[in-house]
Amino acid sequence: MLSKTTTAAVAALSLIAVALGGCGSAPSAEAPADTAWTFLGGNAESQQFSALDQINQQNITQLGLAWATDLPVKSGLVGNPLVDDGVVYQSAPRGIIMAHDAATGRQLWVYEPELDLSTDTLTALYGVNNSRGLGIDETRIYATTGDCQIFALDRKTGKPLWKSQSCDPHGDYGIIMAPRVGGGKVFIGNNNHEIGSERGFVDAFDAATGKHLWRFYTTPGDPKKPFENEQMAMAAKTWPANYWDLNKGASGAVWEGMTYDPTTDLLIFGTGNPSPSNPARRGSHDGEELFVNSIVAVNASTGKYAWHFQQVPGGEDGFDSDAAAHIVLADLPLPEGSRRVVMQAAKNGYFYVLDARNGQFISANTYSGVANFNPIDPKTGKLTVKEEAKYWLHPDQEALILPGGTGAHSWQLMAYNPQTGLVYIPSFQIPSLRKGNDRKSYGREPGDKFRYGGRLVAWDPIAQKERWGVDYPIPFSGGVLTTAGNLVIQGTPEGRFLGYAADTGKLLWEYDTKSVTLGAPSTAMVKGKQMIFVPAGDGGATPCGNVCSDNMTTSRTLAPSRLLAFAIGGTTKLPDTAPKRLAEPSMPRQPVELAERGAKVFGQNSCALCHGPGAANAGSHKPDLRLISKERYEALGAILQQGALRQGGMPQFEHLTDEDVRGLQAFIINQAWIGWEAQQAADSKR
Secondary structure, X not given: OOOHHHHHHHHOOOEEEOOOOOOOOOOOOOOOOOOOEOOOOOOOOOOOEEOOOOOOOOOHHHEEEEEEEEOOOOOOOOOOXXXXXXXXXXXXXXXXXXXXXXXXXXXXXXXXXXXXXXXOOHHHHHHHOOOOOOEEOOOEEEEEOOOOEEEEEEOOOOOEEEEEEOOXXXXXXXXXXXXXXXXXXXXXXXXXXXXXXXXXXXXXXXXXXXXXXXXXXXXOOOOOOOOOOHHHHHHHOOXXXXXXXXXXXXXXXXXXXXXEEOOOOEEEEEOOOEOOOOHHHOOOOOOOOOOOOEEEEEEOXXXXXXXXXXXXXXXXXOOOOOOOOOOEXXXXXXXXXXXXXXXXXXXXXEEEEEEOOOOOEEEEEEOOOOOOEOOOOOOOOOOOEOHHHOOOOOOOOOEEEOOOOXXXXXXXXXXXXXXXXXXXXXXXXXXXXXXXXXXXXXXXOOOOOOOOEEEEEEEEOOOOEEEEEEEEOOOOOOOEEEEOOOEEEEEOOOOEEEEEEOOOOOEEEEEEOOOEOOOOOEXXXXXXXXXXXXXXXXXXXXXXXXXXXXXXXXXXXXXXXXEEEEEEOOOOOOOOOOXXXXXXXXXXXXXXXXXXXXXXXXXXXXXXXXXXXXXXXXOOOOOOHHHOOHHHHHOHHHHHHHOOOXXXXXXXXXXXXXXXXXXXXHHHHHHHHHHHHHHHHHHHOO
């Protein structure tokens, strides 16, 4: 739990609250009962739909901020808030869980686990700095620390009940997904960064005790040893004969995209791509390489394989075409009759409808720009890669790549409204031109075939066509909520919180959150009044930093992490945030060649994941390397090579040479000069 010092600091945090106003539509004769939001996605089907309509298209213009509370966390928030019994629960990186009174925002308790990060790998530390949500049931809360631990708390008190180990943080494993709950069990997958050294898998734990129940691997193990089950023996035949010698593990991570179906007692989840992502580096052929890039269903009680559907054959995938995007279940009124289906707006740019009971392909179509693939087989749903897109076979030819590694949709929650019959997808396009290992951006110039940016797509899953859409300048946008009030609610990286008419896409309402707003909103009835909850933060809990930093004002990313609550008649005002200022660097510019070496080291070691492209972190909560002190510059060797700051979440890079460190120092110093001079130039124009 929190120390006394931390508890005192938390208690001293600013809490902004107002009494909720009474304007809006006339109250009914009997106040509606309180409702809950107890699943990631709102219900067991993860549809992000609410039957509430007290907030609707007629009165949404009267929607205002009821309360906001600054939260004791450094990284941004993206987890879907869960609400029950008048309490809203919010997850944060490092396994922090917070409970607030849903009506007033008053803090009830905060839990922060003790972490020992002294020997964790880069993958585990990346997980520590991410949190995409939590799970709850009638008595407990379930969350992860990111470094392979999953734990349960008492819902009323925040007291720990049990803790279990899933993956190994000393290997190339971590956790970035939210636990899923159902059937008396808790399910969790892992992230292995598609390094090629670990196998993906799903674990099931007993919800009451934390006892490990079963594990399902997504790729086959060492063929010299007995396979875990007949599916792994079958999967091994779809890989190159020497797959284990080339890449032990080959990834297939289950890092998001999971739903428990109480109707069938199936756990349905998406798997990651094979690794390394370049097929030329993993000895691939054109085989399936099961079960990568697949939606897989297993019996939730036993972990026994039920069915799978592979979206892109692993042997042909050089685009990170994994199937880990948000998964939604629904009873869809198809022309031949109602059918229990799985729906996914996949990373590969196709919207899939599958039979939830057996995985049978029903239909698919492109909801976003696609340049990599030939037209899909309408009967089988099979995709093949265009010959000209196989950059690994044609390193001297330039190929247009779309989607690339970020995909066309990812972990951000989409929403299905059974009243309009539409699915609302936070999609994006990040096209590029690739020649061998070299990439350059595409889609920002007039005349380009595909545009760079984001789009909210209202998709008809039966007709497999777009009904309406809204373009955004930044590719990543937030998760989506839809309601019976004919509303679609979504946030954006620029801090716009938007309300659209669900049937037409007409913009009805807009609010400035003064912060990055990427988490999916939730809604519940609290003391007879419908409220909408959304987390806000710097975006640091997502990969958005790489794409968003050049497109956001720093005032958005410097705002504290907050939980925001909206209701009809809310009048609370958020304070402005002072923009980031760079001081004149205390050291002179460094030699260009040395700085270029440092830039290469920076890119090769994925430093931009935390520190932003060009070492210019858009947010305030992970160090902007242009701002660190001279003493910290000089200690860079001890930090990187010896792991002096591991416990704080900074990975150790033992393989870096002294010359690499000097190059990084030169790169950072020169980036600081570039930033400071740009700031001076902007000031002179004011």
